[in-house]
Amino acid sequence: MYIPNTTWTWAFLGTTLVQTLVVLAIEVYIFVKFQVSLRDDLPQIPESKTIPTYLTLFIFGFLYQLVLVWDSLRLKNTIQVIGLCLYNVGMLIYASIQFDQVDDAIRFLKGKTPPYINANDTLWSDVKPLLLAVPCIIALFTILMSFVAWKLYDEFAWTIYKHISADLRMKRRFLTFQIYIALLKFDFFFFLGFTVQFLVIVSGKTDSELGLTIAAIPITILILFMAAFWTRRENKFGMIFTIVLYFCGSAYFIYKLARMYQLGHEEPYKPVRKNLTSFASITILLLILTITNAFICMFNFNKGLKQHVMKRKIGDDDQEKLGPGMDNTTELPNLKPGHVPVSSRMTID
Structure with missing residues (x-):
């Protein structure tokens, strides 16, 4: 539960929290406005589900971001902090696409x-200014987050140095591990985002396809948790099994991406094709990066990294010794007369 009590950590948390509150207030207003305008005496069609699904997914995306921000600061994971800035860029793209998608849905309805x-x-004249404002707000906060992330990178650099020591090869291994764990967390959101939109909006699914897609959600969550578990414990069999599943997932998203634009099959996807394309493309890119880092992590097994990654967070051993709520800063030497100070500096090999 502990996060570093510093100016820049609270600045990063505060920036993302303010962004979340402002954007969610706008999105909830648009959601309510649409629901009030929509006639409820007519049967549901895919186009009537698009706007609620977009907005719900958008809301979940920012709430999930808050969880990742807290997790990044708790673990002092600079890679995940940088990844959150890129995640914000992804939400900016999604917000830009949302403008056209909402316009098309309202015109169709x-x-x-x-x-x-x-x-x-x-409805459209009421929500149009807000839909234009959302990407601008996210762009502004992305700049602010990037600046604070740069400051946090410098702040956490010394902590990572103390955690890993001056061994450059060990630092590279630890960096690869951090990237891999961060990618797993972002994989989860984009996979879930694609799946939810596919299940709710796309029509014409067979019972078997629907069942398999629903079953894939808990299975994927379990795989991502086990992927982190096997990496921490340097289990090669588990990593190989996970990498095979990553390749299967990549094949699935490539297939779906091609299917959306295939003649004779594209019609059910049209109400949400732009969003599904963006989510599928980002997921494929993330899976390629995840597979690459998984191989590198596996090659780093049995080279001394396990003792570092098994700790709950950077500096965890020091924090336990000091007790909760205390900072793991370097203790000043006793300067009383007659006392010979003992050097506590780290030996650099």
Whole structure:
């Protein structure tokens, strides 16, 4: 539960918290506005589910980001802090796509016979300024987060040095491990985002396809947890099994991406094709990076890294000795007359 009590850690947490509150307030207003304008006496169609699904996923994305921010600061994981800035860029892209997707959905629902939204309804004119404001707000906070992340990188550098020592090869191994664990956490969100949109909006799914897709969610969560578990314990069999599953996942997303644009099969995907394309593309890219780092992590097994990564967080052993709520700073020597100070500096091999 402990996070470093420093200016920049609280600045990073505060920046993401303010962004989340502002964006969520806007998204909740748009969600309520749409639900009020939508006629409830007509049967549900995929286009009527698009806007609630976009907004719900958007809300979950920012709440998940807050969890990752707390996790990054707790672990003093600079790689994950940098990854959160890139994650914010991904949310910025999603917000930009959301503008066109909401516009298309409202136009379609107004043009239906009978219309799902009355032609004289002011829904679009009411939400348009807010949909334009969201990407601008996220862009501003992305700049602020990047600046604070740069400061945190310098702040955590000394802590990592104390944790790993001056061994450059060990630092590289630890860096690869941090990247791998961070990628697993981002994989989860983009996989879940793609799957939820596919399940809720895309029509024409067979029972077997629907069942397999639903079952894939808990299985994927378990695989990601086990991937981190096997890496920490340097289990080669588990890593090989996980890498095979990564390749299967990549093949699945490539297949779905091609299927969305295949003649004769593209119609069910049209209401959400832009969003699914962005989520599938990002997931494929993340899986390629995850597979690459998984191989590197496996090659680093049995080279002395295990004792470092098995700790709950950087500096964990020092914190336990000092007790909760105390900082693991270097103790000043006793300067009383007659006392010979003992050097506690680290020996650099």
